[in-house]
Amino acid sequence: MDLETYLQNTATEVNKILDQYYGSPATELSQAANHLLFAGGKRLRPAIFKLAADIICPEKTRDILPAALALEVTHNFTLIHDDIMDGDETRRGKPTVHTLWGEPAAILAGDVLFARAFALICKAGASDRSKVIASQMLAETCEKICEGQQQDISFESRQDVTRDEYITMVTLKTGVLYGASAAIAAVLSDASDSQIEFLYNYGCNTGAAFQIQDDIIDLMAPPEKSGKDQASDIREGKQTLIAIIAREKGIDLAPYRRTLSKDEIAGLITLLQDSGVIGDVQKVAEDMVQSAIEGLSSFRDCPERKILSDLAYHFIQRGY
Amino acid sequence: MDLETYLQNTATEVNKILDQYYGSPATELSQAANHLLFAGGKRLRPAIFKLAADIICPEKTRDILPAALALEVTHNFTLIHDDIMDGDETRRGKPTVHTLWGEPAAILAGDVLFARAFALICKAGASDRSKVIASQMLAETCEKICEGQQQDISFESRQDVTRDEYITMVTLKTGVLYGASAAIAAVLSDASDSQIEFLYNYGCNTGAAFQIQDDIIDLMAPPEKSGKDQASDIREGKQTLIAIIAREKGIDLAPYRRTLSKDEIAGLITLLQDSGVIGDVQKVAEDMVQSAIEGLSSFRDCPERKILSDLAYHFIQRGY
Numbered sequence: 055m056d057l058e059t060y061l062q063n064t065a066t067e068v069n070k071i072l073d074q075y076y077g078s079p080a081t082e083l084s085q086a087a088n089h090l091l092f093a094g095g096k097r098l099r100p101a102i103f104k105l106a107a108d109i110i111c112p113e114k115t116r117d118i119l120p121a122a123l124a125l126e127v128t129h130n131f132t133l134i135h136d137d138i139m140d141g142d143e144t145r146r147g148k149p150t151v152h153t154l155w156g157e158p159a160a161i162l163a164g165d166v167l168f169a170r171a172f173a174l175i176c177k178a179g180a181s182d183r184s185k186v187i188a189s190q191m192l193a194e195t196c197e198k199i200c201e202g203q204q205q206d207i208s209f210e211s212r213q214d215v216t217r218d219e220y221i222t223m224v225t226l227k228t229g230v231l232y233g234a235s236a237a238i239a240a241v242l243s244d245a246s247d248s249q250i251e252f253l254y255n256y257g258c259n260t261g262a263a264f265q266i267q268d269d270i271i272d273l274m275a276p277p278e279k280s281g282k283d284q285a286s287d288i289r290e291g292k293q294t295l296i297a298i299i300a301r302e303k304g305i306d307l308a309p310y311r312r313t314l315s316k317d318e319i320a321g322l323i324t325l326l327q328d329s330g331v332i333g334d335v336q337k338v339a340e341d342m343v344q345s346a347i348e349g350l351s352s353f354r355d356c357p358e359r360k361i362l363s364d365l366a367y368h369f370i371q372r373g374y
Numbered sequence: 375m376d377l378e379t380y381l382q383n384t385a386t387e388v389n390k391i392l393d394q395y396y397g398s399p400a401t402e403l404s405q406a407a408n409h410l411l412f413a414g415g416k417r418l419r420p421a422i423f424k425l426a427a428d429i430i431c432p433e434k435t436r437d438i439l440p441a442a443l444a445l446e447v448t449h450n451f452t453l454i455h456d457d458i459m460d461g462d463e464t465r466r467g468k469p470t471v472h473t474l475w476g477e478p479a480a481i482l483a484g485d486v487l488f489a490r491a492f493a494l495i496c497k498a499g500a501s502d503r504s505k506v507i508a509s510q511m512l513a514e515t516c517e518k519i520c521e522g523q524q525q526d527i528s529f530e531s532r533q534d535v536t537r538d539e540y541i542t543m544v545t546l547k548t549g550v551l552y553g554a555s556a557a558i559a560a561v562l563s564d565a566s567d568s569q570i571e572f573l574y575n576y577g578c579n580t581g582a583a584f585q586i587q588d589d590i591i592d593l594m595a596p597p598e599k600s601g602k603d604q605a606s607d608i609r610e611g612k613q614t615l616i617a618i619i620a621r622e623k624g625i626d627l628a629p630y631r632r633t634l635s636k637d638e639i640a641g642l643i644t645l646l647q648d649s650g651v652i653g654d655v656q657k658v659a660e661d662m663v664q665s666a667i668e669g670l671s672s673f674r675d676c677p678e679r680k681i682l683s684d685l686a687y688h689f690i691q692r693g694y
Binding site for chain 2: 081157176181187200
């Protein structure tokens with residue numbers, strides 16, 4: 055099976071189970087909690103969960119699927135709270151939860167999803183020992199995600215963020231939940247400690263690389279393709295890896311902190327390409343993916359391992 | 375041991391373990407998460423947890439204490455988020471988390487505590503089976519608390535809340551966490567299902583009664599004793615059990631939705647006492663406490679059972 059088909063199948067399966075569990079919200083708050091969860095999304099975390107589970111013990115994958123939802127639900131909880139913090143009005147093409155229900159209900163809707171994530175781990179058909187470890191892992195992961203989000207916010211008031219600080223931030227904010235998706239699947243499938251660690255590292259690295267690619271897309275992707283506002287990070291003076299490496303090379307991006315014409319953006323891209331900034335940024339993401347994939351070599355050769363590897367490359371090769 | 379000594383000892387013990395676990399916050403976000411948790415508080419939920427544990431199996435109490443902290447940490451998470459929603463500026467005599475660190479960090483600080491609560495359950499020295507059940511119970515409890523808070527908010531725009539709706543709301547918002555405190559202690563002590571249920575009901579009922587007593591205190595307690603603004607609920611037109619039962623009796627509180635003099639408050643109290651409103655409200659709380667205590671009769675006769683019973687009466691007899 056190719057990557058695209060696998061992702062589509064997983065999304066269909068995840069949406070079906072979500073509907074079974076939460077399809078009939080009994081209260082207004084449940085509706086608010088469901089809103090973003092039922093608004094689509096690529097279901098990448100459940101996909102990584104399933105791939106990891108299939109590599110370790112395919113016979114168990116179906117039993118532990120509720121925990122795959124736990125990761126998706128956790129992701130959605132963080133998005134609802136992040137959207138409040140960032141004041142964002144749309145997400146997945148729909149109004150954000152706080153825009154529709156107000157901030158108090160949106161804070162609560164996020165909290166409800168947070169609680170459901172732990173309930174879902176407990177629902178997995180796995181040993182109690184592995185469910186306790188998985189819960190602990192999810193709890194630690196959530197605390198790390200919060201730290202990452204807090205660091206991201208704190209970067210807004212700084213112009214001196216270092217490369218290491220940036221990589222730590224994206225690893226916490228985005229990487230660890232991918233890591234936990236793979237690792238929790240492994241834990242619930244009774245994988246060995248080293249297998250769990252390889253899969254955790256796979257997720258952390260590819261998740262961080264995904265975020266770096268997002269920064270590149272923000273600069274490079276034409277708005278008619280991405281549906282987003284091109285070069286918004288540069289205009290807002292955001293401390294992305296592009297901005298950090300540009301600064302390392304003595305390129306001053308301050309003059310670009312304003313509305314930019316199409317030609318000015320094209321000129322900026324040429325400048326950042328010719329000076330090697332884009333190449334260096336891509337190299338960081340590629341190294342992460344390389345390290346993620348190397349860790350997979352210790353697992354048995356199977357279609358799912360190949361798909362995990364394809365997924366990692368997809369993360370840094372996608373154009374939007 | 376009398377109730378007061380027991381509560382003081384528990385608070386000292388809880389503060390000591392909190393300090394061991396979280397006394398050295400490594401990040402700004404950890405400091406924000408610690409702020410309210412280290413600002414005191416009566417530690418009533420850990421006290422109920424310990425009493426329940428001591429009734430079931432005193433030999434195990436010490437081992438499962440991390441889970442007692444989980445309940446206190448959960449309580450503090452809900453307070454941090456509630457304070458944001460209500461725009462409250464002080465709590466326990468100190469500025470609220472969002473007042474000091476801003477709303478985004480306060481949302482995250484609450485989320486961090488939420489995550490830690492589950493991590494603490496996993497740290498308890500108990501069987502994996504019981505920890506999974508406890509985690510599930512905590513998750514369900516948190517979802518209920520959110521529903522209760524959402525109902526409380528929705529009551530603000532209504533003047534027709536019924537007695538049943540009010541009791542459901544306070545049971546969800548306040549009762550279930552006391553219920554979970556007693557029940558999780560029982561689960562981790564390997565209590566029988568009926569023991570768990572009796573203790574859960576004890577907590578739910580006393581917690582709801584506690585909240586009803588809070589409404590009475592708001593009206594009756596002189597500000598020089600309570601440190602609070604007397605009759606603020608009536609002035610704000612809040613749908614408390616007092617307001618609901620007054621309405622049932624045909625008493626219109628609308629004229630009191632304004633700043634009231636000391637004499638006017640005294641007159642209002644006399645009116646509500648003479649018409650039997652206060653008595654009826656107290657009766658509801660007493661019935662709850664009675665039902666809570668009846669459930670305790672099936673447990674062995676021990677000092678802790680007596681203290682649990684005293685605590686329930688204390689909840690509805692305290693003057694502020």
